[in-house]
Amino acid sequence: MSKSKFKNPVIKWIDHRLPVFSFMDHELNHYPTPKNLNYFWNFGSLAGFALVTMIISGIVLSMNYTAHVDYAFDSVERIMRDVNHGWLIRYIHMNGASFFFIVVYIHIFRGLYYGSYKAPRELLWILGVLILLLMMATAFMGYVLPWGQMSFWGATVITNLFSAIPFVGESIVTWLWGGFSVDNSTLNRFFSLHFVLPFVIVGVVILHLVALHRFGSNNPIGIDVKGTQDTLPFHPYYTIKDLFGLGIFLTFFSSAVFFFPNFMGHPDNYIEANPMVTPAHIVPEWYFLPFYAILRAVPDKLGGVLFMFGAIAVLFVIPWLDRSPIRSSQFRPIFKFFFWILFLDCILLGYLGAMPAEGIYVILSRIATAYYFFHFLVLFPLLPYIEKTKPLPISIAEPIFSGSATASAFAVREKK
Amino acid sequence: MPKNSKSKINSEGKRDFLIISTYTMAGIGAAAVAWPLIDQMNPAADTLALASTEVDLSSLEEGQAITVTWRGKPVFVRHRTPEEIKLAKEVSLDDMRHPETDEERVPNEKFIVLVGVCTHLGCVPLGQKSGDVKGEYGGWFCPCHGSHYDHSGRIRKGPAPTNLAIPSYEFLSDNVIKIG
Numbered sequence: 001m002s003k004s005k006f007k008n009p010v011i012k013w014i015d016h017r018l019p020v021f022s023f024m025d026h027e028l029n030h031y032p033t034p035k036n037l038n039y040f041w042n043f044g045s046l047a048g049f050a051l052v053t054m055i056i057s058g059i060v061l062s063m064n065y066t067a068h069v070d071y072a073f074d075s076v077e078r079i080m081r082d083v084n085h086g087w088l089i090r091y092i093h094m095n096g097a098s099f100f101f102i103v104v105y106i107h108i109f110r111g112l113y114y115g116s117y118k119a120p121r122e123l124l125w126i127l128g129v130l131i132l133l134l135m136m137a138t139a140f141m142g143y144v145l146p147w148g149q150m151s152f153w154g155a156t157v158i159t160n161l162f163s164a165i166p167f168v169g170e171s172i173v174t175w176l177w178g179g180f181s182v183d184n185s186t187l188n189r190f191f192s193l194h195f196v197l198p199f200v201i202v203g204v205v206i207l208h209l210v211a212l213h214r215f216g217s218n219n220p221i222g223i224d225v226k227g228t229q230d231t232l233p234f235h236p237y238y239t240i241k242d243l244f245g246l247g248i249f250l251t252f253f254s255s256a257v258f259f260f261p262n263f264m265g266h267p268d269n270y271i272e273a274n275p276m277v278t279p280a281h282i283v284p285e286w287y288f289l290p291f292y293a294i295l296r297a298v299p300d301k302l303g304g305v306l307f308m309f310g311a312i313a314v315l316f317v318i319p320w321l322d323r324s325p326i327r328s329s330q331f332r333p334i335f336k337f338f339f340w341i342l343f344l345d346c347i348l349l350g351y352l353g354a355m356p357a358e359g360i361y362v363i364l365s366r367i368a369t370a371y372y373f374f375h376f377l378v379l380f381p382l383l384p385y386i387e388k389t390k391p392l393p394i395s396i397a398e399p400i401f402s403g404s405a406t407a408s409a410f411a412v413r414e415k416k
Numbered sequence: 417m418p419k420n421s422k423s424k425i426n427s428e429g430k431r432d433f434l435i436i437s438t439y440t441m442a443g444i445g446a447a448a449v450a451w452p453l454i455d456q457m458n459p460a461a462d463t464l465a466l467a468s469t470e471v472d473l474s475s476l477e478e479g480q481a482i483t484v485t486w487r488g489k490p491v492f493v494r495h496r497t498p499e500e501i502k503l504a505k506e507v508s509l510d511d512m513r514h515p516e517t518d519e520e521r522v523p524n525e526k527f528i529v530l531v532g533v534c535t536h537l538g539c540v541p542l543g544q545k546s547g548d549v550k551g552e553y554g555g556w557f558c559p560c561h562g563s564h565y566d567h568s569g570r571i572r573k574g575p576a577p578t579n580l581a582i583p584s585y586e587f588l589s590d591n592v593i594k595i596g
Contacts, residue, residue: 060453064460082461085452 027213032231033238034219036396040114041217042245043107049246050100051205055198057093058142065145067191069184072147073272091261097139098264099253101287104132112318113339115327116218122319124211129315131204136312138197139285141190144182148269149279155182155190157282161295164302181275222327223392230396281356289353290346294372296357297365307369314376321380324387331390335383342375468596470588473527481544483532486595490532490540491583492556493593496567500554501525504567514578518568521582529593530569531583534558536576541565556580 006012006021015021064083066075079086108128111117117125144155159176163169178185216225225231232238256263264286268279284292291308298304314321329336349368355361469486471493476482481494496504501518505525509515522528534541536558542548543556543565551557551564553572558565563574570579585595 056453060456063457078460078462082463084455084458084460086456086460088452089456 027234028239029233029235031213031216031234032225032228033217033234034225034230034396035232035237036219036221037217037238037241038220039241039245040106040110040220042242042249043103043110044212045242046103046245046249047100047107048205049249050096050103051198051201054093054096054100055202057089057096058195058198060089061093062191062195065191067145067188069147069187069273072145072187076146088257091257094265095253095256095261097142098285098287099249099256100135101139103249104135105287108132108315109343111218112342113329113336114218114220115222115322115324115329117319118322118325118327119319120215121211121218124208124214125319126316127204127208127211129312131201131208132315133312134197134201134204136288138194138201139287141194141197143269143285144187144190145194146269147187147273149271149273149277150266150269150282152182152273152275153278153282154284155186158284159186161305161308164305166302183275218327219396220328221330221393221396223396226395226397283354286350286354289351290349291353293349293353293365294369296353297362297369307373311372314373318376318380321376322383323381324384324389326389326392331392332383332387333390334387338375338379338383341371345371345375468594470592470594472592474591476527483544484595486531486583491595492528492530492532492544492569492580494528494544495526496528500567503554507566513571516568516570516579521568521570521579524587527593528567528569529583529585529595531581532556533581534560534563534576535571535578535580536561536563536574541580 004012004015005025006015011021061079064075064079064086066072076090079090081087083089111125111128140154140158144151159173159182162176163173165172174180176186177183178189216231219225266283266285271279283289291311294311295304295308298307324332324335326332329339345368348364349372352361352365352368357365467487469484469491471482471484473482473493473495476493476495478495479497481492483490483492485491504518504522509517518525532540532544537560539558539560541556541558541563543550549557549559551573553564553566555567555569556565557563558574558576561575563576564572565576565580566572568579569582571577583595585593588594
């Protein structure tokens with residue numbers, strides 16, 4: 001047995017047989033992390049925190065929820081009024097979903113801006129897109145459970161998307177429903193899947209982390225780590241930075257939970273589901289709005305569905321669409337400009353998804369949808385041929401330690 | 417040297433204070449977050465509101481018994497015969513596991529009101545229906561592990577540690593009781 005790094009004899013004994021402590025020490029303590037990460041690198045751990053929050057609050061809610069068309073709505077109202085702290089737990093779960101998406105969308109845009117999807121991190125990126133897809137399915141089914149008007153009609157509209165599939169569409173929709181409309185069977189299976197999918201997400205998150213730790217984090221200048229002078233141990237440098245970011249996140253999250261809990265929801269969902277009456281204006285939850293806008297922009301039923309799913313599918317192949325060897329936008333002026341265009345385009349799509357599908361909104365939706373696909377399918381492959389990139393620094397440490405004072409301080413730290 | 421080491425001690429003391437107070441605050445925060453998650457499993461407001469039941473005993477003949485539900489549990493009400501009352505009152509308390517007089521347990525000697533849950537492991541004892549086994553002491557008999565209760569619901573034989581519980585109840589009139 002080699003010299004153990006643990007002093008505690010119990011930990012030493014266990015670690016020799018089951019090296020969980022060595023694993024944690026390696027992956028969470030010493031884990032060398034680029035020293036130049038900015039606060040955009042907080043959003044991965046924040047997403048993990050949001051996932052755990054959703055799972056814990058969700059398990060607790062499921063103890064008080066009844067998945068039956070006659071009782072679901074009332075059981076949610078009972079949670080809000082009678083169950084001890086039920087209002088708090090439900091508002092955490094409701095707003096937690098929105099904040100999870102906020103955090104994940106920022107995380108994705110960070111990856112796009114700094115080229116974090118490029119070799120050798122293609123699988124890391126693909127697993128991330130898979131997590132996004134699973135999150136969307138989970139969130140959609142969760143929104144159905146309170147059995148309000150938006151739950152019911154959202155479920156009806158989204159499941160009907162599959163009816164656009166030629167020949168077998170109608171049979172698939174009947175199969176999804178377990179009947180001839182969204183009904184009790186649908187509610188039951190959605191509850192079951194909404195409960196289990198988060199654990200599937202946990203599994204994919206673990207793979208995402210394994211892939212991440214294979215080569216470590218990308219960084220704002222997007223060049224590879226060349227040695228220990230470019231990195232810091234994860235603990236305490238990044239644990240403390242992540243915790244600080246978590247504190248900021250929790251400030252926003254708590255403000256929403258305690259002061260604006262229904263801001264991101266829709267009042268119609270406090271009316272019990274009525275299969276005979278559709279609300280005047282159906283909108284999905286805000287995090288689906290850009291995709292909803294793409295769906296409505298296309299004047300053909302099947303086409304709309306294909307474009308909507310295509311908007312996510314295209315994310316899977318981004319590592320091969322962007323042929324530039326330079327990762328970070330900092331050295332790609334044209335790419336950077338268009339990144340912000342894409343960002344605004346997604347915001348615009350989100351706005352358009354919330355507007356009625358008529359007049360100018362339809363035209364704008366079409367332009368915004370066209371740009372979305374143009375960005376990935378045309379700009380990404382084309383840019384490397386026309387873009388003149390800025391020179392890359394030699395190493396991560398080089399631009400930081402040009403001053404001699406810091407350089408000598410650094411040398412002292414290294415000696416210890 | 418002394419000045420130096422003193423400032424070192426001070427800074428270590430300061431660091432310890434910061435670490436301990438940080439961990440303390442984190443612990444308090446974690447407990448505050450955990451409490452709602454634990455407390456949601458306690459009875460909810462609507463469950464607590466279902467706490468009382470009224471029962472009309474006017475049609476209950478001597479020797480008959482009825483079982484009513486209170487807080488999701490069976491409550492036994494038996495109209496005792498004079499012989500049963502006599503037996504319950506005259507028996508010696510010396511050998512009882514949980515000695516209580518009949519007067520302590522039954523304010524109105526005709527009607528005995530009991531929580532019909534065996535104090536051993538929570539089964540519902542037999543003895544309410546005319547054909548039921550009533551045990552060696554003529555009261556109630558728990559089929560799960562063989563506890564025998566007498567006409568006053570006192571444990572006389574078997575593994576149960578205490579007498580059948582008495583719910584809080586009051587007579588609203590001669591024949592109507594309110595349980596809870």
